[in-house]
Amino acid sequence: MKIALAQQNYHIGNFEENVKKIISGIGWAKKQQADLVVFSELCVCGYPPRDFLEFNDFINQCYASVNAIKEHADTIGVLIGSPARNPKGEGKDLFNAAFLLHEKEIKAEIHKTLLPNYDVFDEYRYFEPADEWKIVEFKGKKLAVTICEDIWNMDDNPLYRITPMEKLMPFQPDVMINISASPYNYAQDVVRNSIVKAHTVKYKLPMLYCNTVGSQTEIVFDGGSLVYDVNGNKIKEMKYFEEDYGTFELEELARKDQSFQHAVNEKYYYSASEVGVGEDTIKYLTNEKNIDEIYHALILGIRDYFSKMGFKKAILGASGGIDSAVVQALAVEALGKENVLAVLMPSQYSTSHSVDDAEELSKSLQNAYNVVPIKNIYESFLTELKPVFKELPFGLAEENIQARTRGNLLMAIANKFGYILLNTSNKSELATGYGTLYGDMAGGLGVLGDLYKVQVYALAKYINQRNRPAGRQVIPLNIITKPPSAELRPNQKDSDSLPDYDTLDRVLYEYIELRKGPKEIIDKGFDSALVTRILKLVNTNEYKRNQFCPIIRVSCKAFGIGRRVPIVGKYLS
């Protein structure tokens, strides 16, 4: 039996386009003379559909899509993902389902058992877990079909009490097939490979794992679909961050290597919490493998956000600093230099090198740029506020006026010409509240919001490295080497307000990604007062992040929908 995997990029709720894409995938698989073609989880509606699932009308459209696809599943078997109604009069109204279509009929309907409900996942909000398990028979083979999280219960302290493969093994399946919508983070490929491999070793069956690809607002799905044979050998790792297709002969995957023997006590499965452990945090965060992946994830994140929102052109504020420089380089790569407008908005506190650096960058990237000085606008604010502010000294309010004037200018140009504003805040700033709401925190998409400052530097260097063959430093070296500054008052430096980024990012990583408490972090050797100060900054600035735009997620714990913290909470604050 020849099985095809179709790793495709869907658009949530865009049934017309999704169905068209799936049907074209079926066409491709037929040409390869595949017996069965496998698509990813909830492919008919895109993942995650979130509260659209609460609309009957939306579920009707899912069923209509399945029916339209069914007509193309004539001689070929088609395995697709879709929500399915729960016919019983109890439990939630829907299942997260896989349908096997063949001979223009629905031959089997499989329900997902394990419904992830942590981090960015909300599946138990919508779906009833499966409470019966069955094998799918197709052309004389028994397929053990599971859906994404169903295979992610291998931990020593498992999150779920049921393991679906244990329910399916008594049926003596011939192959394991998993349809997924598994988001990217820079530890995920290691864990995903370990899980699929561990399954083949444990159950002595080959496994085909079909993931989706593409970015849906903040969540990037990285593809990387996997095929492992019965001996635990990786046969195929499909493309990352791109659509991809492949066909595989089940008989070959199932051929046992008699000489093959697994080492006793060999460890196959690595949980997410084991990745990067023991490595120096900064080295781990900035290692080449991670930065290379992050680069591609961000490019895809930008590109898909624009195409799925129906926009083409990006605008951003170019300060001459490293964050905006990196965003600008990414935007040019993702959208084309002709679709990126940089706006330089110097004030009386801007250093001349900032303007020069920003201009040099736009010349290097060959995108258009404008210069709109803010001095006069800023002074008109001060003039009108004079009767209210009276003789009070310059302070944070005046700094914020400048940042918000820039936000207003960027949005005005965006509104006038149909740009989307890219935000350039990084994770270290967002964590500590080092940014101005409605000012530099404005924008439609947070490109660097899940990268610590040390990672932004590493990414800048990576971008230059990557473009070296073209014979130029894309990002001027001076932007990378000068000390970071918001330039909202004379001679300001980030280090006036924040600990050095190396220390800050280490503490933030312990707190945010690893969820360590103050005592545990201090026990690692960090200064007690510093840890208390940083954690307090994080927790008292939740109100700001709550109004921030979606952030392209690249870590296992990004600010946004995957991190839900009470705003009025009084904890470590």
Added chain:
Amino acid sequence: MKIALAQQNYHIGNFEENVKKIISGIGWAKKQQADLVVFSELCVCGYPPRDFLEFNDFINQCYASVNAIKEHADTIGVLIGSPARNPKGEGKDLFNAAFLLHEKEIKAEIHKTLLPNYDVFDEYRYFEPADEWKIVEFKGKKLAVTICEDIWNMDDNPLYRITPMEKLMPFQPDVMINISASPYNYAQDVVRNSIVKAHTVKYKLPMLYCNTVGSQTEIVFDGGSLVYDVNGNKIKEMKYFEEDYGTFELEELARKDQSFQHAVNEKYYYSASEVGVGEDTIKYLTNEKNIDEIYHALILGIRDYFSKMGFKKAILGASGGIDSAVVQALAVEALGKENVLAVLMPSQYSTSHSVDDAEELSKSLQNAYNVVPIKNIYESFLTELKPVFKELPFGLAEENIQARTRGNLLMAIANKFGYILLNTSNKSELATGYGTLYGDMAGGLGVLGDLYKVQVYALAKYINQRNRPAGRQVIPLNIITKPPSAELRPNQKDSDSLPDYDTLDRVLYEYIELRKGPKEIIDKGFDSALVTRILKLVNTNEYKRNQFCPIIRVSCKAFGIGRRVPIVGKYLS
């Protein structure tokens, strides 16, 4: 046995204050010679603690709090709510638990079975459901203790497959006790009473139901704790929107009225979807009972947001329109007139009556106000943008510059003097995207974001009615009667861009609260093109609402954490 209920207002994560309050509640109950005092769900840490629960350090503090409270549970029994660790090596790490404390010991630990995970609830994100059920024995009585949602499974099409009371009835309990953190919406009191009553009728037991009170960012808990006797009579409905205490003799509650007989087929339980059905939507949304409750919910929402954030003073932009007028009146009531600053920011497009109306309002409410004209600032923006905008005609961009200039001014004054900016956007505007991001959509708390425009009018009239004994129209009549306008261009009216609010709000209610699809709404008699247009406005403006501040929730479906919609989604858009 004398049972006390303590309906208290906690602060999430503020263990010190919560423990102090619980201990003072125990002291009160001892003075009443109560045998047992009952507190609400997760009272030690406040509800909802959200991702704080993922920190071991946070759970340690919960246990430390339980231990501190235990010392006061000597002769008196104390029933409190707290997270509890799951000792088993599978399933999620925590339970949502009730602890019975007595003789300075933990005598019983009960786990919540039904974990709400819809709307604003995320309990399955953190908690493992109970998988064993036991009765709590105390002073010779058998207590059937359940936690909040555990009793909310009475629907004909129940959300859960297990009903905890069915598991407890075989133990022959003497009384039902439910500890809750049940949020307010204007249908909730009806449903809550019906559920408690239906339990006493079905299980032939008295029931004590202890709810929390107070607002946690966007979620308002309304109190209204209930005591029903074995005959299905309401013995007590505790105060709404305030702390309250009471004691009850179990023997009296359990005394059966032999003459009492329930009518055959009498309907006791009303699900949320049955409330308001059959009534005209606008009449239902604006009826006096609902508006009166909403008024108190908003006052509590404002007051608790400020006190829990550690702020005292509110600022708002006073346009002379009805939304800002209502917010201003609520803020003065909630925080005191000395803590409210109104800022009038007229432009060349402001009508003179707007400024007059806004001034009259501040004089009526006796709060301070400033006038900061935006004309000069706005013109300085246009001057600086001239090289970019060139000769393009006036449009949305120019309107937004004005709104964002006002946002910048308000935030500048807020930053300078330590105010929190109250947002005045209503639900109709937020639904349709009729507002400027970072402009009139700026603010720390959305006071009217869950009220349709028709409700804002009703609330304005209610406020005037309420203050009539004081002999004055708090809100000048002209503010209520004039046609609404954003005044961002000459002679602008809301009706230039939006359908009339009566129709708009009806369609929005069908789509947002009732989750009807386009076909179902059109079938109710609304114009097809209009429905398509409104639904498209709602869905294409998700990106704006995503950056909006928390909204005080008063309906069963508010924008914010209880409504999760994909931004790049392409559905009805």
